[in-house]
Amino acid sequence: MSCHVPLNGPRPELTDAAYDQIATFFKVLADPLRIRLLNALYDGERTVMCLMNATGGNQANVSKHLRVLLDAGLVSRRKEGTNAFYGVADPFVFTLCEQVCDRQHAYLEARANLFRESGF
């Protein structure tokens, strides 16, 4: 398992189920429309209609993706008349996305610099 290489520190010991759970969580965020929906909810609750307009998705598709986010516990739903108001249940997702944004920015910039320095 450790392949005779010295350790740097304590490695997180994860169960089989934990690997699946982590991957499953990331899968929820692995869709552009779902990221759009979360971003559209940044300022507070929105109806499905509103989210359709904000994201450009059609009604059925937006509903389906909201269902995925709801099942993952990332958004909440509140019914009011014929409307359904969705909101971000866990602002944690925003910090995650921000970190990824920052990382991507730095990564792409570094690659661009490498490319420039290569002289092409």
Add this chain to the structure above:
Amino acid sequence: MSCHVPLNGPRPELTDAAYDQIATFFKVLADPLRIRLLNALYDGERTVMCLMNATGGNQANVSKHLRVLLDAGLVSRRKEGTNAFYGVADPFVFTLCEQVCDRQHAYLEARANLFRESGF
């Protein structure tokens, strides 16, 4: 776009490409074997053979997933003789996974409490 609801704060303004990039990044982490591979690299560089043993994946599949991680810039590759040593290029992924672990733990615990309190 804002659907006449008051704002909480400045919402990150993202381009179309940014949504795709964020989702694409998360997609790289949305596979259990790739999470296993990253975890197996926690203590330092490992060969493909070693990673096969550590994760239980077969050679071709491990190679393929390492390729995905490599293309995403999450791991590095170093050739030495007939061996290829892979390592984590960006420790950022570990902090991401840890955060997700913590969040899942808290989330599942909260759900369990709700269930207990419901009296079932």
Add this chain to the structure above:
DNA sequence: TGACAAGATAACTATATAGCTATATATTCA
């Protein structure tokens, strides 16, 4: 040079899912 070993890749199959259309459900209002 030939045999062997490590790794990468091509080609295939099976599965998952994004997006679509059509329909169902539920609420409001005339």
Add this chain to the structure above:
DNA sequence: TGAATATATAGCTATATAGTTATCTTGTCA
């Protein structure tokens, strides 16, 4: 009650990809 509206869902198709087997490439060593 019936019409209209908002949302959810069922069913379909097309695409992406995880896992597998077989093959190719490259480096080592006799």
